[in-house]
Amino acid sequence: MSEYLYVGKSIPRTIETDKVTGRAIYIDDLKRPGMLYGKILYSKYAHAKIKNIDKSKAEKLPGVRAILTGYDIPDVRVGFIKDQTVLKKDVVRQFRDEVAAVAAISPEIAEEALGLIKVEYEVLPTVFDPVEAMKEGAPLVHEVDARGRPLKSNILPLPWKFYAGDIETGRKASAYTVKDSVSTTWVNQCCMGPSGCVAEFDMNNNLTLYDQTNVIHLGKQRIMEYFAQIGLKGKKVRVVNAIVGGSFGTKLDTDIYEFICMQLALKTRKPVKILFSREEEFFALPPRQPAIFDIEQGCDKEGRLTFRKCEALLDNGAYTSWGATTPSVMMMPMSSLYRVPNVSFEATCVYTNNIYCQAMRGYGNPQANFAVETSMDTLAEEAGIDPAEFRLINRNQSGDETPQRLKITSCGLEECINSVKEKLDWDKKKKDKKKARGVGMASLIHVAGGARVYMSDGHGIMIKVDQNGCVDVFESGTDQGQGSPTVISQIVAEALGFKPEDISLTMGDTGLSLWDAGTHASRHTFMAGNAAIRCCEKVKKQILDMAVQYMPKLIKGGFKRKKRKDPDFVQPDLDYSLISNPEDMDIRDRMVFPKSDPDHPYFKMDVREIVRSGLHVGVGDSRVVVAEEFYDPPTEMLDREMKGNLSMTYAFGTTGVEVEVDEETGEVTILKLIAAHDVGKAINPTLLLGQVYGAVYTGVGYGLTEEIKVVNGRVMNPNFRDYKMLTAKDVIPITPVVVEPGDEAGPFGAKGIGEPGLVPTAPAIANAIYDAIGVRITDLPITPEKILTALNDKQ
Amino acid sequence: MKKVSVSFTLNGDPVTAEVPVTWSLLKTLREYFELNGAKKGCGVGECGACTVIVDGDAVSSCLYPIPEIEGRSVTTIEGIASAEGELHPLQKAFIENNGVQCGYCTSGMLMSAKSLLDQNPDPTEDEIRTSIAGNFCRCTGYIQIVEAIGMAAETIK
Structure with a gap:
C-alpha cells in the first residue's frame, strides 16, 4: 500500500487546457456590462509641489465619466507604513506618483483625457543616491510621517538588526578574514500578463474586485481597512481572481492602481477596469529591491566559519511597500546559510526620489545570497581551500538549529554540493584549468514549509464529494501559473482515494474560501497540501462511515436482484464483519474495500455508489459528504531579536556553473549549469522542473543581463527592447538534480520549490567568472562592459 | 473615426x-x-x-x-484545434510537457511554433528556438516549451 498512485507522477496539467486554446480569461479579457476604462496620470517630476490641477478641459471630452485627483477623494494613507495616499496631492515624490485618474467609455478616450489635464508643478530639490540621502541636509523626501509628526531624516524607522553570538569572539578565533562590498540593482518581475483589475460595486456599495492578487484574503483585509476610512465601513468585499499572467512578487501588495480603480468605480457607479501598459509595468510597478552590502567573514585554520558581519543599505524609493521588508528574509541566509556561530546583520532603508520596491521571487534572499556567496568564495581563496570543499566543511546538516533558531529537520545540502561537483567534473576542471573558462558554485537556504510573517500562516480548505463522485475542492490560495490545480488535485486524489480527474479545484475567491496567508514564500504546495491531506482524512471517514452502514445492504440487494434473474444463484456466505468497522476499510482509486482483503470479490465497491446511498435514503436521514480543515503549522513568529522557527522546513540547494568568458568582448557563455535542489519530495516531477528551469532563467538574467536603468529617478528602459530579459535563443544548458530526502512535515514529504532555483544562480555565475578570468564583478548584472573594464583595470 | x-x-x-x-x-x-x-x-x-x-x-x-x-x-x-475539438499536437504537447505555466505567452508561442512546423516539419532544436525567439516567457525558461515543440513535431511526422 506504500506505492503512491498519483503523488510523484508527472500528471499533465490537463486542467488548464483552456490556456492552450485561447479560452482562459485573464484580466485583459474580462468585460463586465457597462464597464468603463480607467487610466492614470503620473507625475512629471521626481519631486515637486503640485500648484494647481486643471481638469476642466478633460472633463468636457465626450466619453469621459469621471476625473479624480487627490483633492476629490478622502485623504487616506495606504501601504505598509502608510506613507502614501492613493492619489497624491500637494507634493509628488517620484515619477510614478499618481496625480489624477480618468474613467471613460474607452481606453483611448481615457488616454486622450489624461493629455488634457493640466498640472502645474513647482520643482523641489531631489535626492537619488541612498548614501547622499542619509546625510544631514539632504532634501527630505517626506516632511512628516504617517501620524503627521515631522521627520528629520530620510532613514526609515525600520531598524533591521540581527545579532547572534559575538563578532569579536569570532574574529579572535579566525585565522583568515575577508571583507567584500557587493551591490544589486532594480530588476523587473516581467510578468507577461500586464497588471490590472476590474472594480465593481453593487447598489449597496458592496465591492467585487476581479483581481490578480496572490493574497486574496490579505488583499480583502487591506481594502476593508481602506473602506472603513472612506465611509464604506461594513461594506462587503469579495476578491475574485481572473487567470493570472504571472506574479513573481508583483501581486503581494495591494497596489495603488487597485485603490484608484475602486475610487473610479465608486464615483461612476459602473464597473471600471484598469489595465497597465508594458511601459507602466516597468515604471509604475514596484520592482525588486536593490541593496548594497558590506560583508565580512572569517574562518579558522580548518576552514570553519567563525563569524559573519554584514551591513546593508537599501534604496527604499519614495514610499514603502514590501521591498523595505526584504531584510527580514535577508536575515535567513545571513544567519543560517552554512554553519556560522557569530552573526551580525544590520540593514538600513532610506527614502530617495527613486521608484519604490516590493517583492520578487526569492524576496531578499537573492540579494543577500549574492553577498554571502561572494564572501564564501573570497574567504575560501584567502584560506587556500577549494570553494566546494569550503562549503562542504560549513554545510548545514539535519538536526541543526541555526543562530536564527531555524530548525533544520531535513537537509540535502551535502548531496546538492556533491552532485554539482560530480556533474561539473569540478576537481578536474579546477586542476586542469583552461584559459578563460571557470567553474563556480553557490548554495541556498529558503523557507519551504510556510513562513510565519503574519500571525496566521494557515491555509483553509473545504472539500465536498457529491453523488456523482465529483470532488469539489475549495482552497484559499491562488494560482499564478505554478500548476497548483494539478498538484493539489494529485494530493487530494492520493489522500482521498479518488482519481485526479475527479477533482475540481476552486481557487482565488474570498467568497468561496476560508483563509490563506497567500501564495507566496514558496508555501502553497506545502500549506494547501497539508490542509488537503488533513481534510481528506475527515472526508474519507465520512465516506467509510457510510460504507459500513450501506455496503451490506447494497451487496445483499445485489444478490436479491441476481436471484430474481437467476433462480439457481446461491448467495455466498460472506463474513460481513470485514466491512463492519470504518477503521478496517480504505478507499483507493475510487474503490472502497476492507484493508484485510483489498481485492475481496464482493466487498470492493465503487465509492460513488456509497455516497449516492448516503444522500438518497428517504426522509430525514440523508447526508452529504463535506469537510473543512484549517491547517496552521506550529511555527514561530520572529521575536524581537528576529529569531524563531518561522517555517516547518527549509529548502536547500546548490547551483554550479561552468562559464567561458570572451576576453575580447566581455561576453559570458554558460557552458553548463547544474541546479541541485533538496525538494523533500517531488509531487509532480515535470511541474517541479518547470519551477526550477523558470527560476534559473530569471536568476541568469539577474546575474548577467537584467537591470532597470533609473536615471535621476526616471526609468529609462521601460520596454523589452532595452530591458534584457532572456529569450529562447539564450540557451542555458541546465542539468537539474532533484534530491528527495523527504520531510516529515511536508505533504507526502514535499518542500516548497517556487523560489529556490533563482536564489543562488547569480552568485554561482559570478564565482565562475572569477574562476575563469580572475576578476570579480561585485555589482549585478555582470555585463560585458563591466567585465572589460575590470580586465583593463587588472592589466 | x-x-x-x-x-x-x-x-x-x-x-x-x-x-x-x-x-x-x-x-x-x-x-x-x-x-x-x-x-x-x-x-x-x-x-x-x-x-x-x-x-x-x-x-x-x-x-x-x-x-x-x-x-x-x-x-x-x-x-488550430480540429472542428470536433481535437487539440492540435502542439497544444497536446504543451499540456503534456508543462510548456504552459501562467499561459499568457502560450497562444503566441503556439502560433510561432505552428508556423514553424507547417513550413519545416523536422526542425532542429536551434530552429525551434529561433522560431520562438520573439516570444518572451518568464515562467518556463523555455526548456519545456522547446521540448514540447520537438515532441509535437515527432507526433505530426
Whole structure:
C-alpha cells in the first residue's frame, strides 16, 4: 500500500487546457456590462509641489465619466507604513506618483483625457543616491510621517538588526578574514500578463474586485481597512481572481492602481477596469529591491566559519511597500546559510526620489545570497581551500538549529554540493584549468514549509464529494501559473482515494474560501497540501462511515436482484464483519474495500455508489459528504531579536556553473549549469522542473543581463527592447538534480520549490567568472562592459 | 473615426469586419471578433504574446495594420484545434510537457511554433528556438516549451 498512485507522477496539467486554446480569461479579457476604462496620470517630476490641477478641459471630452485627483477623494494613507495616499496631492515624490485618474467609455478616450489635464508643478530639490540621502541636509523626501509628526531624516524607522553570538569572539578565533562590498540593482518581475483589475460595486456599495492578487484574503483585509476610512465601513468585499499572467512578487501588495480603480468605480457607479501598459509595468510597478552590502567573514585554520558581519543599505524609493521588508528574509541566509556561530546583520532603508520596491521571487534572499556567496568564495581563496570543499566543511546538516533558531529537520545540502561537483567534473576542471573558462558554485537556504510573517500562516480548505463522485475542492490560495490545480488535485486524489480527474479545484475567491496567508514564500504546495491531506482524512471517514452502514445492504440487494434473474444463484456466505468497522476499510482509486482483503470479490465497491446511498435514503436521514480543515503549522513568529522557527522546513540547494568568458568582448557563455535542489519530495516531477528551469532563467538574467536603468529617478528602459530579459535563443544548458530526502512535515514529504532555483544562480555565475578570468564583478548584472573594464583595470 | 471594411479568411471562415482604420489586427481580433487568445503583452511587437499566422507566417498582430489584412488568411490560437475539438499536437504537447505555466505567452508561442512546423516539419532544436525567439516567457525558461515543440513535431511526422 506504500506505492503512491498519483503523488510523484508527472500528471499533465490537463486542467488548464483552456490556456492552450485561447479560452482562459485573464484580466485583459474580462468585460463586465457597462464597464468603463480607467487610466492614470503620473507625475512629471521626481519631486515637486503640485500648484494647481486643471481638469476642466478633460472633463468636457465626450466619453469621459469621471476625473479624480487627490483633492476629490478622502485623504487616506495606504501601504505598509502608510506613507502614501492613493492619489497624491500637494507634493509628488517620484515619477510614478499618481496625480489624477480618468474613467471613460474607452481606453483611448481615457488616454486622450489624461493629455488634457493640466498640472502645474513647482520643482523641489531631489535626492537619488541612498548614501547622499542619509546625510544631514539632504532634501527630505517626506516632511512628516504617517501620524503627521515631522521627520528629520530620510532613514526609515525600520531598524533591521540581527545579532547572534559575538563578532569579536569570532574574529579572535579566525585565522583568515575577508571583507567584500557587493551591490544589486532594480530588476523587473516581467510578468507577461500586464497588471490590472476590474472594480465593481453593487447598489449597496458592496465591492467585487476581479483581481490578480496572490493574497486574496490579505488583499480583502487591506481594502476593508481602506473602506472603513472612506465611509464604506461594513461594506462587503469579495476578491475574485481572473487567470493570472504571472506574479513573481508583483501581486503581494495591494497596489495603488487597485485603490484608484475602486475610487473610479465608486464615483461612476459602473464597473471600471484598469489595465497597465508594458511601459507602466516597468515604471509604475514596484520592482525588486536593490541593496548594497558590506560583508565580512572569517574562518579558522580548518576552514570553519567563525563569524559573519554584514551591513546593508537599501534604496527604499519614495514610499514603502514590501521591498523595505526584504531584510527580514535577508536575515535567513545571513544567519543560517552554512554553519556560522557569530552573526551580525544590520540593514538600513532610506527614502530617495527613486521608484519604490516590493517583492520578487526569492524576496531578499537573492540579494543577500549574492553577498554571502561572494564572501564564501573570497574567504575560501584567502584560506587556500577549494570553494566546494569550503562549503562542504560549513554545510548545514539535519538536526541543526541555526543562530536564527531555524530548525533544520531535513537537509540535502551535502548531496546538492556533491552532485554539482560530480556533474561539473569540478576537481578536474579546477586542476586542469583552461584559459578563460571557470567553474563556480553557490548554495541556498529558503523557507519551504510556510513562513510565519503574519500571525496566521494557515491555509483553509473545504472539500465536498457529491453523488456523482465529483470532488469539489475549495482552497484559499491562488494560482499564478505554478500548476497548483494539478498538484493539489494529485494530493487530494492520493489522500482521498479518488482519481485526479475527479477533482475540481476552486481557487482565488474570498467568497468561496476560508483563509490563506497567500501564495507566496514558496508555501502553497506545502500549506494547501497539508490542509488537503488533513481534510481528506475527515472526508474519507465520512465516506467509510457510510460504507459500513450501506455496503451490506447494497451487496445483499445485489444478490436479491441476481436471484430474481437467476433462480439457481446461491448467495455466498460472506463474513460481513470485514466491512463492519470504518477503521478496517480504505478507499483507493475510487474503490472502497476492507484493508484485510483489498481485492475481496464482493466487498470492493465503487465509492460513488456509497455516497449516492448516503444522500438518497428517504426522509430525514440523508447526508452529504463535506469537510473543512484549517491547517496552521506550529511555527514561530520572529521575536524581537528576529529569531524563531518561522517555517516547518527549509529548502536547500546548490547551483554550479561552468562559464567561458570572451576576453575580447566581455561576453559570458554558460557552458553548463547544474541546479541541485533538496525538494523533500517531488509531487509532480515535470511541474517541479518547470519551477526550477523558470527560476534559473530569471536568476541568469539577474546575474548577467537584467537591470532597470533609473536615471535621476526616471526609468529609462521601460520596454523589452532595452530591458534584457532572456529569450529562447539564450540557451542555458541546465542539468537539474532533484534530491528527495523527504520531510516529515511536508505533504507526502514535499518542500516548497517556487523560489529556490533563482536564489543562488547569480552568485554561482559570478564565482565562475572569477574562476575563469580572475576578476570579480561585485555589482549585478555582470555585463560585458563591466567585465572589460575590470580586465583593463587588472592589466 | 474613419472606418475601413476588410474581408479576409479567419480560421477558415470568410469574414468581413468594419473597424476604425487605425486598428491593428490584434485589436480587431480581440474586440471585433472576440477572439481573446492573442494577447497584448506590450503592444509594440517586442513580446510575441499577440502572434498569429497570416498567410503561413507568424506575425505580431499588434503591429499589423488592419487595412493590410484584406484578402489574406489569418489563423489564431482558436483555430488550430480540429472542428470536433481535437487539440492540435502542439497544444497536446504543451499540456503534456508543462510548456504552459501562467499561459499568457502560450497562444503566441503556439502560433510561432505552428508556423514553424507547417513550413519545416523536422526542425532542429536551434530552429525551434529561433522560431520562438520573439516570444518572451518568464515562467518556463523555455526548456519545456522547446521540448514540447520537438515532441509535437515527432507526433505530426
